[in-house]
Structure formats: structure tokens, C-alpha cells
Amino acid sequence: MAGYKRIVEVDVPASAIYAAITSGVVNWWTTGSGDASEVGMVFSTRFGETYNHIKVAKLVPNERIEWDILEHYHANDTLKRDDEWTGTRILWNLIELDENRTRLEFTHEGLIESMECWDICEAGWNFFLLESLKPYLEKGEGQPFQHEQ
Structure with missing residues (x-):
């Protein structure tokens, strides 16, 4: 199936990326996130009124993560549809290039x-993968969306 794709090379081992994606989502994507560390777990992400309910479909430690978007609501007055992510999948493939460098195929x-x-989603993924996740992994400086509780 076609979709948005991005390859990011990161100067960390695959285990660090795996940890950030499964149990550290709040450090790089949105502070309004749940835990994604077990298969079958359903977690949520929030961006103001926009939210996702995501099921962890597959975990292969340090190699692959698969998420199914169960429900999505995009709070944006310019969009006619607010649920376009519902039924989509997010795939993370980790390929260790050496002990301190990994290619993330998203x-x-x-x-x-x-x-x-x-346009909104492409810009969002570009930002969170390149400007938040990568710096979080390499320097400890992510830029997650700051969700007010």
C-alpha cells in the first residue's frame, strides 16, 4: 500500500530508536501520548483537540514496530473529513548500519x-521525524507537541 515514506539515519543504536518509539513517545511526538510498549496495547496521542487511538500491532525488538490507527479525529476547520487516518498503518523498520548508526525506514x-x-500531515511527520525524533535520539532534545492536560 502506498503512503508517506521517510528514511532517517540516526547516530544511535537501533535499541535507542526502539525505546523512543515504544515507551518514549512523549519525548518527541506529543506530551499527550500513552505507552506503546506491548503488542495489543491501545494508546492515544493528542494535539490539542486532534487525537488518534492507535493499536500496537507488532513489535520485533530493535527491528520493527507496526501501529494500526483505530480512530482519528483531526480538529481543523478547513478539512471536510476529520477521520482520514482511521484505518491507516504506521510502520517503523530499524536497520542497524553499525553499532552506533541506524537507518529508520518510516x-x-x-x-x-x-x-x-x-499537506498538514506530511509537514507534521517531516517535523516530528527530522526535527524532534532525530535530535531527541542524538542530543536528548526532542520537540514534542506540548499538550495541556
Whole structure:
């Protein structure tokens, strides 16, 4: 299935990326997130009124993570559809290049250019992968969305 794809090389071992994606989502994506460390677990992410309910579908430690988007609500007055992510999948493949360098192959299956939210979502993923997750992993300085509780 087609979707948004991004490859990011990070100067850390695969185990650090795996930990950030499974149990450290609050450090780089949104502070309004739950835990994603067990298969079958459903966690939520929040960006103000926008939210996702995500099921952890597969975990292969230090190699692969799969998430299924069960429910999505995009709070944006310019969009006609507010649920375009529902039914999409997020895939994380980790390929260790050496003991301190890993290639992260990220795919959001089903997030395609013909979707109304494409521009917003592409910009969001570009930011969170390149400007938040990568710096969080390499320098300890992520820029997660600050969700007010």
C-alpha cells in the first residue's frame, strides 16, 4: 500500500530508536501520548483537540514496530473529513548500519497525496521525524507537541 515514506539515519543504536518509539513517545511526538510498549496495547496521542487511538500491532525488538490507527479525529476547520487516518498503518523498520548508526525506514501506509490532510500531515511527520525524533535520539532534545492536560 502506498503512503508517506521517510528514511532517517540516526547516530544511535537501533535499541535507542526502539525505546523512543515504544515507551518514549512523549519525548518527541506529543506530551499527550500513552505507552506503546506491548503488542495489543491501545494508546492515544493528542494535539490539542486532534487525537488518534492507535493499536500496537507488532513489535520485533530493535527491528520493527507496526501501529494500526483505530480512530482519528483531526480538529481543523478547513478539512471536510476529520477521520482520514482511521484505518491507516504506521510502520517503523530499524536497520542497524553499525553499532552506533541506524537507518529508520518510516512508512505511514494509507496516508496518500490525494488525502485532504496530506499537506498538514506530511509537514507534521517531516517535523516530528527530522526535527524532534532525530535530535531527541542524538542530543536528548526532542520537540514534542506540548499538550495541556
